Amino acid sequence: MHDDVATFRSRRTILRTAAVLIGAAATSGLGLRRAQAAGYPERPIKIIVPFAPAGPTDIMARILATHLGEALSGTVVVENRPGAGGNIGIGIAAHAEPDGYTLLITSSAYVVNPGLYAKIPYDPFKDFAPIAELGTSPNVILVNPQLSVSSIADLTARARKNPNELNYASPGIGTTPHLSGELFKVVCGINMTHVPFSGAGPAIQAILSGTTQVAFAALPPAHPHIESGALKALAITGTHRWFDLPDVPTMVELGYKDFISDTFQGFLAPSKTPPAIVELVSVKSIGILKTPKVSEQLRNDGFEVLANGPDGMRKRIEDEVPKWRDIIAKAGIRPV
Structure with a gap:
């Protein structure tokens, strides 16, 4: 009996010691992580x-x-x-x-x-x-107002009537606006020539200057130009209309099921x-x-x-x- 009690106490002591060591290690690790960030940043x-x-x-x-x-x-x-x-x-x-x-x-x-x-x-x-x-x-489908196109229906009709006329700008190959443009061509059964740029800024400048007639872009760089009237937004590819662009429909609303990209x-x-x-x-x-x-x-x-x-x-x-x-x-x- 005495031996069993001694063994139990010995095990309890070992467990307590292990718990203390684990706690100390955790505290030490936390201290190390904090030390790694101490003084950061020391330069730009x-x-x-x-x-x-x-x-x-x-x-x-x-x-x-x-x-x-x-x-x-x-x-x-x-x-x-x-x-x-x-x-x-x-x-x-x-x-x-x-x-x-x-x-x-x-x-x-x-x-x-x-x-x-x-x-x-x-x-x-x-x-x-x-x-x-x-x-x-969300991404947005844009046209230059000089194109005299006011809706997605107008754009697709124009592209079908003049299959080699339109080109569209994107922020670059493989960006979600580019893929949205390619998807748009497929689901609408039209052709437009893709003109990739090195980012959304140059793509927006291209449509503003008339280098391209259409652009697919993320909303942020296009937003001020839509508000000013310099660009016309035909649709956005989000799940809902944007709060301060209530007249711009979503592609889903226009009947293009699952046309959502951001x-x-x-x-x-x-x-x-x-x-x-x-x-x-x-x-x-x-x-x-x-x-x-x-x-x-x-x-x-x-x-x-x-x-x-x-x-x-x-x-x-x-x-x-x-x-x-x-x-x-x-x-x-x-x-x-």
Whole structure:
């Protein structure tokens, strides 16, 4: 009996000691993570945007960068590295030093490109640590008012009557606006020539100048030109009408079932960036997006704020890479 009691006490002592050690290890790990972020940032943080200025991703990045610099008591700058449908900038970010001083804000191109290109300079699942799912915006079908087209029905009739006349601008090959344009041609049974640009900004300038008659673009860069009357919006590809564009119908309303596509913006860091830094930037970014001032500004610019953390961004990547591979294959688009 005495031996059993002694054994029990001995085991209890071992368990207590183990619990103390585990707790100490956890506390030590937390302290290490905090120490990794202590003093950060000590120099300017660079956010790479893999598209030209004035597009939706650039707009989101610049709004967030301004407030993030204030929140971190540091300097945050945006660097545009456009080209190859976003692959150039994403590749640069993927292979940057994982120290928290080079980050990436990208669009849906991040999940589309693996299905669109035979070879890309990044692994969408392994090369980045998700920081946050920032926002999304519907795509919009635009015409230059000089085209004298006032509806989707007018546009399709014009394209059928003059099959080689119309061309349309997009922010680049493989962007969701480009894929929306190709889908539009298929479901409407028309032909238009695709003219890709290095981002939404140049694509919008092309239709404003009359270089192209039509454009497919995310709503944010087009929004001020729609409001001013410089561009005519025929339809949006979201699930509902936009709150301050009540006269612009959705494609679904017009009878094009399941014609829904959007452009999201996601925040990522090179993999192996210290977890404490990823967590810090994530918490600060989500807090910024949720402030009434910023969320209202983004909404007025054409974004729906998501403000989801790393898990939300990770799930979007896991869901949308195979989804877009499947859509691209079904559309008969061969990887380039």
